[in-house]
Amino acid sequence: MVKPNVGILALQGAFAAHAAILESLGCVTQQVRTVEQLRAVDALVLPGGESTTMSMLLERCGMLDPLRERAQEGMAIFATCAGLILLATEICDGRDDQHALGVLDITVARNGYGRQIASFETALDVSNLDSPFEAVFIRSPVITRVGSGVETLAELDGNPVLCRADAVMAATFHPELSGDVRLHQHWLSGTIYADYADNRKFAQQKG
Amino acid sequence: MEKHNKRVTGTTVVKRGLAEMLKGGVIMDVVNPQQAKIAENAGAVAVMALERVPADIRKDGGVSRMSDPEMIQGIQAEVSIPVMAKARIGHFAEAQMLETLEVDYIDESEVLTPADEAHHIDKWAFAVPFVCGATNLGEALRRISEGAAMIRSKGEAGTGNVVEAVRHLRSIVGDIGKITKADSAELFDWAKRLQAPLPLVQEIAQTAQLPVPLFCAGGIATPADASLVMQLGAQAVFVGSGIFKSASPERMASAIVEAATHYQDPAILVKVSSGLGEAMAGLEISTLEQKLADRGW
Numbered sequence: 001m002v003k004p005n006v007g008i009l010a011l012q013g014a015f016a017a018h019a020a021i022l023e024s025l026g027c028v029t030q031q032v033r034t035v036e037q038l039r040a041v042d043a044l045v046l047p048g049g050e051s052t053t054m055s056m057l058l059e060r061c062g063m064l065d066p067l068r069e070r071a072q073e074g075m076a077i078f079a080t081c082a083g084l085i086l087l088a089t090e091i092c093d094g095r096d097d098q099h100a101l102g103v104l105d106i107t108v109a110r111n112g113y114g115r116q117i118a119s120f121e122t123a124l125d126v127s128n129l130d131s132p133f134e135a136v137f138i139r140s141p142v143i144t145r146v147g148s149g150v151e152t153l154a155e156l157d158g159n160p161v162l163c164r165a166d167a168v169m170a171a172t173f174h175p176e177l178s179g180d181v182r183l184h185q186h187w188l189s190g191t192i193y194a195d196y197a198d199n200r201k202f203a204q205q206k207g
Numbered sequence: 208m209e210k211h212n213k214r215v216t217g218t219t220v221v222k223r224g225l226a227e228m229l230k231g232g233v234i235m236d237v238v239n240p241q242q243a244k245i246a247e248n249a250g251a252v253a254v255m256a257l258e259r260v261p262a263d264i265r266k267d268g269g270v271s272r273m274s275d276p277e278m279i280q281g282i283q284a285e286v287s288i289p290v291m292a293k294a295r296i297g298h299f300a301e302a303q304m305l306e307t308l309e310v311d312y313i314d315e316s317e318v319l320t321p322a323d324e325a326h327h328i329d330k331w332a333f334a335v336p337f338v339c340g341a342t343n344l345g346e347a348l349r350r351i352s353e354g355a356a357m358i359r360s361k362g363e364a365g366t367g368n369v370v371e372a373v374r375h376l377r378s379i380v381g382d383i384g385k386i387t388k389a390d391s392a393e394l395f396d397w398a399k400r401l402q403a404p405l406p407l408v409q410e411i412a413q414t415a416q417l418p419v420p421l422f423c424a425g426g427i428a429t430p431a432d433a434s435l436v437m438q439l440g441a442q443a444v445f446v447g448s449g450i451f452k453s454a455s456p457e458r459m460a461s462a463i464v465e466a467a468t469h470y471q472d473p474a475i476l477v478k479v480s481s482g483l484g485e486a487m488a489g490l491e492i493s494t495l496e497q498k499l500a501d502r503g504w
Contacts, residue, residue, distance in 0.1 A: 010231065010468075011231065011468050012233060013228055013230060017227055033468060033472075049229070049232070049252065050228065050229070052247065052250070052287065053232055053251070053252050053464070056464075057464070082228070083221050093287070110287060116225050116289065116335060116336065117216065117217070117311075118216065119216065119225065120215055120221060121218055121221060122213060122215070123213075123215045123384055136224055138221060138228060139311070174224060177220060177224050177227065179222075180237070
């Protein structure tokens with residue numbers, strides 16, 4: 001069985017937490033800090049962290065255009081919190097020099113719920129999951145607009161908090177902190193690894 | 208489904224979660240909004256608002272306290288990244304004020320003059336997360352048992368000398384390694400020797416890491432220092448005097464940010480360190496009258 005080689009953008013942020021979940025699901029993970037590493041992976045996670053810091057480091061590492069190109073080629077991407085901000089077409093309240101890659105047709109407001117004291121956990125109903133997902137929101141952004149090609153998978157207060165467009169899935173919260181692998185699994189099985197779940201079952205039967 | 212559609216704030220997951228988001232980053236000490244802006248422009252993941260950087264606290268002497276709320280608010284208005292601020296060890300009234308100001312993290316810090324010589328703050332009583340310093344694993348676990356959501360090795364603040372930071376990190380990481388190799392009977396002795404709660408020692412034996420993120424502070428003055436402590440196991444760095452006491456704060460700040468990302472890549476470290484100008488003047492530890500790391504228990 002060929003294991004999916006999933007890159008995790010590791011310029012800054014919660015990359016280790018994503019790696020632990022993906023490895024528990026049978027993926028090989030690669031921390032991505034350079035253009036060469038970006039070109040070598042099959043799929044990419046953009047983790048939470050500080051979106052302004054990540055945007056600057058992407059620029060200094062010369063990774064902005066290569067990342068946009070790979071996304072436009074249809075690479076599977078799972079973006080959480082700061083990662084979602086990077087993918088947006090428009091950022092409200094961002095820094096003037098902050099890059100929006102324009103990969104996902106959404107408008108997003110940073111720190112939409114306020115400072116850390118307002119960060120929270122809540123149970124979310126998610127399309128295709130049969131029980132609620134315990135979602136962790138940390139200084140999270142708020143999606144204020146989704147484009148016509150973007151499907152909303154979960155909402156909070158009437159705003160989308162989990163959405164999908166083609167191979168890109170994006171959450172304003174942190175599924176990597178919940179100890180619940182279902183959203184990572186959902187992303188993997190719904191994208192270029194559509195046969196991943198079967199392969200895994202196959203490998204277990206053989207093993 | 209009691210929690211369904213209900214928001215719960217101030218949980219352990221939420222407090223430790225913000226520290227997860229800061230990993231791989233640099234938290235910079237700033238004393239005014241202008242410095243905060245320089246830090247944010249350079250790519251800091253957060254700023255620590257304080258009245259004087261540790262090098263000046265050391266030089267000026269006297270009692271060092273929580274910063275003026277107006278100054279903290281000025282910094283909060285200037286930047287969009289998280290803003291942390293320091294309270295004195297045991298000074299829960301300062302911490303209550305910092306929570307009211309909605310700082311994103313409270314540092315119960317040995318850099319300020321301790322307010323209580325026996326008791327640290329009960330950090331479980333707050334919704335805002337706390338970071339605390341530690342020189343060894345026992346101290347770290349005592350702080351975590353009091354509710355700290357992040358530990359930073361103390362090092363020796365304001366010296367520009369990384370030797371103490373290295374000692375503290377090696378001590379914490381080294382003991383974690385030994386505990387993972389201990390058998391279950393030995394864990395009782397570890398708890399006794401560390402003067403730390405047994406359940407936390409048992410948790411480390413299982414997970415091979417602290418229950419909260421481990422960052423490093425105290426004496427980091429160059430990109431190479433950041434790389435060193437991260438290779439030793441720190442997950443992010445605090446830089447105090449090292450930035451604004453250097454010859455070119457903008458460039459030093461930005462170079463240390465890149466060093467924290469590419470800490471394993473010496474070629475990038477060479478590039479970002481070239482032509483940076485003078486780092487802060489350092490102090491030999493043996494010449495110090497007061498070791499700040501000795502504050503806290």
